Amino acid sequence: MHTHWHTYTWDGLAIPTTHVRARASSSSPPFDPADWLAKPFDLHRAVLVRASDAESWLNALLTDLPALAGQFGRAELLSRTAKDLDAGRDVTWRYRTHDARHVIAAAVRCPRLEHPCPTGHFTPSVEPCRSTAALP
Numbered sequence: 001m002h003t004h005w006h007t008y009t010w011d012g013l014a015i016p017t018t019h020v021r022a023r024a025s026s027s028s029p030p031f032d033p034a035d036w037l038a039k040p041f042d043l044h045r046a047v048l049v050r051a052s053d054a055e056s057w058l059n060a061l062l063t064d065l066p067a068l069a070g071q072f073g074r075a076e077l078l079s080r081t082a083k084d085l086d087a088g089r090d091v092t093w094r095y096r097t098h099d100a101r102h103v104i105a106a107a108v109r110c111p112r113l114e115h116p117c118p119t120g121h122f123t124p125s126v127e128p129c130r131s132t133a134a135l136p
């Protein structure tokens with residue numbers, strides 16, 4: 001399966017405790033973006049196959065859950081996001097809304113070795129070492 005991104009959002013009035021966030025079974029945002037892939041599937045928003053789709057998704061999120069004015073420059077944020085996605089990296093946004101909610105959104109690259117694809121279409125594997133170099 002080709003590289004794709006899974007997108008996730010969480011919003012709430014208070015960010016959950018460290019203890020709760022670390023649990024894979026909780027619906028709280030994880031610390032490591034890769035761990036979103038192991039969270040309950042109802043947090044999963046979309047599978048996007050092109051970096052530009054993920055950029056569009058994150059851009060639309062700023063319209064649906066607008067950030068409190070003055071937190072960051074939207075154009076600069078989107079530019080940095082585009083560079084990260086084009087390079088195949090994860091992107092995580094964290095910001096506040098005008099009604100005091102916290103928003104955490106992520107576009108998480110897949111496949112990866114840490115977790116299987118949450119759609120079940122990809123199983124991670126490690127290629128066996130095939131070195132044929134002669135030992136001295």
Ligand SMILES: [Zn+2]
Nearest residue numbers: 110111117118
């Ligand atoms: Zn996947």
